[in-house]
Amino acid sequence: MFVQANGMSIKVEDSGDTNDTNRPVVLLIMGLGMQLTSWPPALVDGLIHAGYRVVRFDNRDIGLSSHLDHLGKPRVAVAAVKRRMGLPVHAPYSLSDMARDAVGVLDALNIRKAHVVGVSMGGMIAQRVALQAPQRLLSLTSIMSSSGARGLPGPHPRVGLMMVNRPTESGREAMIEHGLKLFQLIGSPDHIDPEPVLRARIAFGLDRSFHPAGTLRQMVAIIADSDRANHLHKIAAPTLVIHGKKDPLVPFACGADTAKRIPHAKLLPITGMGHDLPASLLPTLLDAMHHHFELAALKKR
Numbered sequence: 321m322f323v324q325a326n327g328m329s330i331k332v333e334d335s336g337d338t339n340d341t342n343r344p345v346v347l348l349i350m351g352l353g354m355q356l357t358s359w360p361p362a363l364v365d366g367l368i369h370a371g372y373r374v375v376r377f378d379n380r381d382i383g384l385s386s387h388l389d390h391l392g393k394p395r396v397a398v399a400a401v402k403r404r405m406g407l408p409v410h411a412p413y414s415l416s417d418m419a420r421d422a423v424g425v426l427d428a429l430n431i432r433k434a435h436v437v438g439v440s441m442g443g444m445i446a447q448r449v450a451l452q453a454p455q456r457l458l459s460l461t462s463i464m465s466s467s468g469a470r471g472l473p474g475p476h477p478r479v480g481l482m483m484v485n486r487p488t489e490s491g492r493e494a495m496i497e498h499g500l501k502l503f504q505l506i507g508s509p510d511h512i513d514p515e516p517v518l519r520a521r522i523a524f525g526l527d528r529s530f531h532p533a534g535t536l537r538q539m540v541a542i543i544a545d546s547d548r549a550n551h552l553h554k555i556a557a558p559t560l561v562i563h564g565k566k567d568p569l570v571p572f573a574c575g576a577d578t579a580k581r582i583p584h585a586k587l588l589p590i591t592g593m594g595h596d597l598p599a600s601l602l603p604t605l606l607d608a609m610h611h612h613f614e615l616a617a618l619k620k621r
Contacts, residue, residue, distance in 0.1 A: 322384075325424025326417070331356065331384035332425060335364060336373035344458060344613065345431050348376045349422055349449075351440030351464075352542065353535035355383035355525055360597050366606040372613070375434070377425050379418055379445075381534030388412065393533050394540040396484070403543045406470075411544035412537045415441075419448035423456060435613050436557075437461040440570060440595065441542055444468065447578075448548065450555045457557040459616035460582075461609055464567055464595050466574035467581050468542075469549035476568040479506055483569075495530070496522050503596065506569045510592025511600045552581035558616040559585035562608060564593025586612070 323330050333356055337343055346367050350358050356376040367374050378385040391412035399409045422445060426434060435458045438446030443465025450460045466472060475483065482502050487494040499522040500515065507513070559582045563575025572589065579587035588608055593601055 323425060323428035325428050326420040328380050328386040328421055328424070330380070330386070330421060330425055330428075331378040332429070333376045334373070334429060335376075336368040338373060340373070343371060343373045344617070345373045345375060345434040346609075346613070347422065347426065347431075347434040347436045348374065349436065349438035349442035349445050350376070350379060351438075351442045352538050353382060353532075354440075355528060357383075357525060357528060358521075360599065360602060362599065362602050363597065363606060366602065367609070370606070370610050372435075375425065375429065375431070377422075378529075379442075379538065380413070380421055381537050382531060383529045387531055387534055388537065389533055391537060394536055396536055396539050396543070399540045399543045403546060409540065409544035409546070411540040413541055415444055415448050415541050415545040415548070416452065418445045418541065419452050422446075422449050423453045426456060432456070433458050435459045435461065435609075435616070437463065437609065438465060439463040439597070440465055441538060443578075444542065444545065444548065447552060447555070448545075450557050450559075451548075451551055454556055458620070459613055460555065460557040460559045461562065461612060462559065462575070462578055463562045463605075464564060464570055464575065464593075465561075465578060466570050467549040467552055467578040468545055469577055469581075470546075472574050472577055473571040475570070479568050492523075492526060495526055499526070506567075506595040508564060508592055508594040508596055508598045508601065509566055511598040513596075513598050517599075549577070549581060552578065553583060555582045558612070558619060560588060560608065560612040561585055562588045562590065562605065564590050564595065566592055567595045569595040
């Protein structure tokens with residue numbers, strides 16, 4: 321389905337028993353350039369089986385949601401240099417705008433409160449939701465994300481190069497091969513999904529929607545969000561921070577800093593996890609989230 325949220329047309333998947341008003345809602349927010357279909361079906365099904373209604377959506381400028389090409393193609397390298405120099409970065413839109421999109425999805429579905437879960441950039445958006453609309457959260461879960469504080473380590477150099485480089489050849493197969501190399505580079509070294517599975521996942525995403533300009537605008541929104549870390553102490557929602565010890569894209573120190581800044585946040589380090597959601601780690605992630613949601617529900621009573 322499509323909903324209107326914060327002036328955007330947002331593609332939404334609403335799963336589970338939507339007629340059961342007592343069923344708690346989990347709102348899943350995906351990361352940079354990734355679509356709602358990037359959430360592993362086994363994770364979504366696991367949450368539904370545990371008794372939750374699961375809402376996923378394509379962030380603005382990605383997937384089947386509104387594309388904002390009229391805003392132009394930003395210069396990511398210039399924005400990154402300005403950020404390092406402490407200069408203001410002017411982005412086509414902000415992570416706060418994307419957080420308002422997420423709240424707008426809840427509004428469109430008449431959902432009053434939800435457990436908000438975000439991965440990578442989605443974790444940053446989830447943090448912004450917790451700051452802007454605290455009354456809408458049952459809990460917050462930030463996975464492989466960051467506080468955005470100055471001085472935190474960045475991606476491994478090989479990962480940074482792979483992120484900005486384009487395939488040397490054109491065509492669908494070249495894009496799939498490039499995506500495969502990237503996911504193998506940033507993925508969990510101790511929990512590698514089989515290559516055919518990764519290849520099929522990448523091909524499905526490319527065929528569903530390919531919009532690299534949207535990814536660039538999202539990237540600049542991340543770079544421009546320079547003061548989020550200074551406000552995380554205001555988050556009152558029960559918070560779980562999950563981060564892989566071997567994340568080469570958003571290093572573990574970024575998750576640890578997030579947990580340190582949010583009052584009473586619990587940090588769950590996962591050995592051997594990189595910057596992905598591999599099948600062999602899904603039971604661990606599901607158990608951690610379900611336990612967190614239950615504890616949050618008990619605190620609300």
